[in-house]
Amino acid sequence: MLARSIAVLREQGVLVLDGPDGYESHPPKQGNPQAYPWDNALAGVRRQVHAC
Numbered sequence: 001m002l003a004r005s006i007a008v009l010r011e012q013g014v015l016v017l018d019g020p021d022g023y024e025s026h027p028p029k030q031g032n033p034q035a036y037p038w039d040n041a042l043a044g045v046r047r048q049v050h051a052c
Contacts, residue, residue, distance in 0.1 A: 015044050
């Protein structure tokens with residue numbers, strides 16, 4: 001169900017940073033907040049802004 005929701009959002013042009021090129025999710029309370037790929041997130045925002 002989650003995969004289909006992400007696919008629908010992407011079809012509508014929404015940038016979803018989920019997966020190997022964005023953010024790999026983890027079980028609750030098991031992640032490392034300092035390891036969040038901010039560079040990927042900011043690069044995605046820049047792509048979206050320049051595409052407008």
